[in-house]
Amino acid sequence: MTAPTGVSSTAPYDAIVVGAGHNGLVTAAYLARAGVRVLVVERRERVGGIADTVEIAPNVRAPAVAHTVGRLRPSVVRELGLRGHGLSLVAPDVRAFAPQPDGRAITLWADAAATAEGLRGWSGHDAERYAEFDGLVRSIGRFLAEVNASTPPDVKSPGVGDALAGLRLGRRFRGLGKHDSHAVLRVLPMAIADFVAESFETDALRGVLATRGIQNTAMGPWSAGTTNVFLTDSAGNDGGAAGQTVYARGGPGALSAALAAAVTTAGGEIRTDAEVVEIRTVDGRAVGVTLASGEEIASSIVVAGADPKRVLTTLIDPVVVGPGMRWRAANIRTPGTVAKVNLALSALPRFPSAGRNVADREARLRGRIVVAPGIDYIERAFDAAKYGRPSEHPYLEATIPSLVDPSLVAGARAGTHVMSIHLQYAPYALRDGSWDDRRDELGDLAIKTLETYAPGLGSLVTARQILSPTDLERDYGLTGGHPYHAEPSLDSFFLWRPLFGHARYRSPVDGLYLAGSGTHPGGGITGQPGQNAAREILADRKRWKR
Ligand SMILES: Cc1cc2nc3c(=O)[nH]c(=O)nc-3n(C[C@H](O)[C@H](O)[C@H](O)COP(=O)(O)OP(=O)(O)OC[C@H]3O[C@@H](n4cnc5c(N)ncnc54)[C@H](O)[C@@H]3O)c2cc1C
Structure with missing residues (x-):
């Protein structure tokens, strides 16, 4: 897209973020810390989106939707000072316990050696292979964390920044070593059932591992690309083969509260019970929002933390989006x-x-x-x-x-x-x-x-x-009830997320950015799409702020 120019300095806000999911809040916090006048508008009565805690009985509070927060990027926690805003994380020694119909169970511990020891009762072969498999998953996961923290390259007019980012990733790729670098290219498109079968013979172990390749998807373990989902789940959290299990004290809503505090402490504003019914445009450029109440709020740019299908097919004038783009957006699978x-x-x-x-x-x-x-x-x-x-x-x-x-x-x-x-x-x-x-x-x-x-x-x-x-x-507000805002399949990955040619957080509409799970690198409570989007929005800042 062309960055917006000629922005009126009379807009009360530089940026309006639509949706106070955790990614929208992450973006808002980074923008506010950079001195951007930011307003977050959320349709629900509280912030956090799926990262929510709810009372289900008197004095019994539950993670309303998502329950673990182990994929949250450590850099988000550090840079936004979330611990100072009350975030407290708990990571038990056990990662997963998988009871079996025959009365036995497999336990995956944070300590890979302890897991391997427990596997001896199932298969000496699997116990021997576990450390190697865990090492491979960690190695690829570290590489994917770099990919995930990068903005996909500009496919239309690649610039120096793209070349430098490519070089950085190339260096990381070489750093994987010959074995793991060959492995990553080979295994990403694989079905998770095949990937785990290469290392293990015990079906019960294959099953518990494979769940992380299909979780939150409309795919089964024999679907192509589920190894990519599995490895992405391990990206950057050092979860290894067992994956992460980390809780926020007070439930996921406590993470959202810490993020909201990071926004407001940095000078940002948040309004709940404020549903956006239209992203307003003038001459094809986003210039603010209209709320369900009829209130219009002007801004230099708009950032959508809501899912891209909803944003592009229901919140913007179809004439501005154009019939071709609208058709493509309507085909984002949810x-x-x-x-x-x-x-x-x-x-x-x-x-x-x-x-x-x-x-x-x-x-x-x-x-x-x-x-x-x-x-x-x-x-x-x-x-x-x-x-x-x-x-x-x-x-x-x-x-x-x-x-x-x-x-x-x-x-x-x-x-x-x-x-x-x-x-x-x-x-x-x-x-x-x-x-x-x-x-x-x-x-x-x-x-x-x-x-x-x-x-x-x-x-x-x-x-x-x-x-x-x-x-x-x-x-x-999840279109199609999809936890990740868009299916994490190979056709919706990296350059293709959410749409080919628009994977760099800049939507097809000038002045409208995307920051939620429907963008690279996808869903889960990671904060990564929000962090990446903030970086790209700020990179455009000179062109939208006067
Ligand atoms: C059942 C379930 C379990 C899950 N478990 C886990 C888990 O344990 N661990 C994990 O890491 N991930 C889990 N996930 C996935 C993860 O929670 C999501 O991928 C992630 O939280 C999405 O965050 P987000 O900020 O991108 O979007 P969302 O949380 O969806 O936020 C989008 C926000 O936009 C708001 N919005 C939408 N439209 C408008 C509008 N018109 N105007 C104003 N606001 C609007 C919505 O109300 C919402 O608050 C789970 C998902 C589900 C569904």
């Missing part, structure tokens, strides 16, 4: 497949496979509890979604954050816990009926599935909250 179930529990559920004594059991339940006993199990769960049906036996990722953060249940009856369950696959596009009529099925399905591994869990449930893909769209 096939949501995820539901969320939160449970208030009267006591800690008992997973017999977690160990005999209480300490052992609790230690294993502090991380992600993963129900994905094998590759075929996950693929079958995915099959149902392809035909518009919820999985009969879904893949679940549950956490019990109150085990590591009792503040979530402070004031509740002693012994109370909160369980947060990510359920996949629940297709947004249901073949029969609507989620509004079938929402309860999701809660029943989650409980029934977990009961296989934690008998009696259902009797502990004192309250539950369920979000279907339709609820995620309606309540959280």
Whole structure:
């Protein structure tokens, strides 16, 4: 796009950020710190988007949607001073605990040697291979972190900056060494089922590892490109093969509160209950927003933290976007497949496979509890979604954050816990009926599935909250209920995210920037799209601010 010129200095704000998701807040905080007069407008009653904490019963607070924040870029935490704004992170020793139907379990620890030791009971071969696999994942993850923190090159008119960025990445690529550099090119397009099968023979281990390649996607473990999703999940967080499990004390909403404080402390303003119904344009350039109340607010530029499909197909005059671009934007794929179930529990559920004594059991339940006993199990769960049906036996990722953060249940009856369950696959596009009529099925399905591994869990449930893909769209503004604003498939990766030719945070409309998960490097609570977008917006600053 051409950067906006001739900006009126009478606009009350230099930048309006549409949507106070964590990425929108990250961008706003960087802009405010650079002296930009920034206003964030959010349609919901509070900030954070999917990074939200909600009370599901008196004195029982749950991660409303997302539950872990281990992918958050350390540079975002450091540069925005988030710890000074109250952010406190907890990282238990256990990363994932995967109970199996035969009563055994696989546990992935932060310490790869401890994981390998535990695998001996399953397979000597897998125990021997684990350290090497973990090392490869860490190595590629470090490289991908550099890619993710870079702006994709300008494909129309590459400049010196693109050449320098290319050189930097080239150096990092060579730094991978011969083996890992060959590996990264070979494995990224692979199906995660094939990638994990190259190293391990135990289906239960393959299953728990593979979940990170399909989570939040409309893909199964045999889908091409799921290894890219898996490795991107490891990018920059040193999670290795086990992935990260990190909680924000107070739930993900506490991260959002810290980000909001970073914005306002730096001089930015935030307005909630302020839905943008139009991004206004003059002569094809974004000049502000109109709120649902009818209020018009002018600004030099507009930054969208909401998903790009929604922004380009519903918030801007179609004449400005143009029919070709509008068609392309309408084809950004957002096939949501995820539901969320939160449970208030009267006591800690008992997973017999977690160990005999209480300490052992609790230690294993502090991380992600993963129900994905094998590759075929996950693929079958995915099959149902392809035909518009919820999985009969879904893949679940549950956490019990109150085990590591009792503040979530402070004031509740002693012994109370909160369980947060990510359920996949629940297709947004249901073949029969609507989620509004079938929402309860999701809660029943989650409980029934977990009961296989934690008998009696259902009797502990004192309250539950369920979000279907339709609820995620309606309540959280996710088009198609998609957690990542756009499917993280190979056709929506790097240069192609969200659209080829517009992967550099500058939208097809002059003066309108994109900063949410629909941009490179995609979804998850990373803050990376927001951080990258801020850098590019500030690079254009001389051309939009007078
Ligand atoms: C069930 C589920 C579980 C997940 N679990 C995890 C997890 O454990 N860990 C993890 O890292 N990631 C997880 N994710 C993914 C992750 O949460 C998201 O990718 C990420 O939080 C998106 O952040 P964002 O800032 O880009 O967008 P969002 O959080 O979607 O923010 C966009 C904001 O824009 C606002 N908005 C939209 N339209 C308008 C408008 N017209 N006017 C004003 N405001 C508007 C929305 O209300 C919203 O606040 C999960 C996602 C889901 C759905």
